[in-house]
Amino acid sequence: MPLDLSSDAASLTAALIDIESVSGGEERIADEIENALRALPWLSVLRDGDAILARTEFGLPDRILLAGHIDTVPLPATPGARGTVPAQWSGTPGQSVLYGRGAVDMKGGVAVQLALAAQADSASKDLTFVFYDHEEVEAVKSGLGRLARHHRQLLEADFGILLEPSNGLVEGGCNGTMRFEARIKGVAAHSARAWRGRNAIHDTAELLVRLRDYQPATVRVDGLDYREGLNAVRIRGGVAGNVIPDETVVEINYRFAPDKNLEQAEAVVREALTGFELQRTDAAPGARPGLDQPVAAAFLTAVGGVPQPKYGWTDVARLAELGIPAVNFGPGDPLLAHSDDEHVNAEQIGDCAEVLRRWLL
Numbered sequence: 001m002p003l004d005l006s007s008d009a010a011s012l013t014a015a016l017i018d019i020e021s022v023s024g025g026e027e028r029i030a031d032e033i034e035n036a037l038r039a040l041p042w043l044s045v046l047r048d049g050d051a052i053l054a055r056t057e058f059g060l061p062d063r064i065l066l067a068g069h070i071d072t073v074p075l076p077a078t079p080g081a082r083g084t085v086p087a088q089w090s091g092t093p094g095q096s097v098l099y100g101r102g103a104v105d106m107k108g109g110v111a112v113q114l115a116l117a118a119q120a121d122s123a124s125k126d127l128t129f130v131f132y133d134h135e136e137v138e139a140v141k142s143g144l145g146r147l148a149r150h151h152r153q154l155l156e157a158d159f160g161i162l163l164e165p166s167n168g169l170v171e172g173g174c175n176g177t178m179r180f181e182a183r184i185k186g187v188a189a190h191s192a193r194a195w196r197g198r199n200a201i202h203d204t205a206e207l208l209v210r211l212r213d214y215q216p217a218t219v220r221v222d223g224l225d226y227r228e229g230l231n232a233v234r235i236r237g238g239v240a241g242n243v244i245p246d247e248t249v250v251e252i253n254y255r256f257a258p259d260k261n262l263e264q265a266e267a268v269v270r271e272a273l274t275g276f277e278l279q280r281t282d283a284a285p286g287a288r289p290g291l292d293q294p295v296a297a298a299f300l301t302a303v304g305g306v307p308q309p310k311y312g313w314t315d316v317a318r319l320a321e322l323g324i325p326a327v328n329f330g331p332g333d334p335l336l337a338h339s340d341d342e343h344v345n346a347e348q349i350g351d352c353a354e355v356l357r358r359w360l361l
Contacts, residue, residue, distance in 0.1 A: 017100035051143035065157035069135030083342030104332035109163025160326030172289025219257035258286030290325030
């Protein structure tokens with residue numbers, strides 16, 4: 001059935017969950033969203049691959065961008081898991097909980113966008129709605145990145161809201177992330193004559209101890225405290241059960257506060273791990289919260305509560321690179337994202353929609 005944008009945001013969430021959209025398979029959900037938006041005469045709609053951009057053009061003083069990704073991680077492999085497809089309801093009216101893949105990350109937020117788009121003819125600000133593909137995979141495939149390359153001018157806005165799950169609180173900015181590979185060299189030998197070689201796995205101990213003892217910083221940025229982290233996340237090495245290994249590779253992840261650019265972040269890691277051979281393999285900058293902007297302050301007043309930092313990386317960093325101050329604000333507990341019992345409280349979806357409706361419409 002076509003998406004019914006006149007239904008409440010929780011029901012829209014369930015309808016979106018019912019459309020499986022694991023990264024790489026977003027075509028059908030993009031079709032449904034595009035068709036629903038093209039039926040609204042106050043929106044101009046553009047599609048690029050499986051990303052859709054819809055805008056009002058009322059000539060109002062402020063433009064707000066609302067963005068959300070339409071893909072999910074793969075479905076649970078655990079038999080009987082409820083965080084799958086189709087959606088499942090649990091509970092009683094007024095206390096209903098919605099289970100399903102994407103309930104938290106982030107079809108609840110996408111449903112809020114669609115509900116607002118259906119009423120955007122009465123908006124007090126011009127609105128840009130962005131629905132994009134390939135967020136849950138490598139950054140080079142990102143639909144938001146593709147829109148920025150192909151249609152940069154259509155993304156211009158005074159303020160952005162990324163409807164990632166934040167438990168209905170404002171989470172400002174985000175940490176950056178960076179990955180390295182550390183290579184520990186040894187000398188191969190038969191394990192029966194181990195003294196003829198040098199064991200690269202054993203020599204990894206010094207690196208692991210240094211990582212274990214590293215004290216990550218907590219950095220205050222624009223009034224929010226961002227916790228950093230430097231950790232080994234993967235290790236590989238060894239050839240066979242009777243061979244002294246000649247190389248070990250340790251993958252290291254650094255999560256850094258948005259006060260640093262990529263060069264400064266890399267310098268921190270290289271100083272902490274002086275003496276080891278490091279190769280940077282991936283990096284994405286963070287985003288300052290931008291809560292000192294007048295439009296952001298107005299949004300905080302509308303939402304209420306105390307803003308929090310975003311420790312993980314999100315696409316607010318992409319918006320920041322485009323010069324758009326942005327925050328994370330959406331329904332759902334981010335700790336439930338990607339879990340086998342992924343679920344969201346229907347009331348929280350409605351509350352997020354209502355906050356944005358009062359502020360924007």
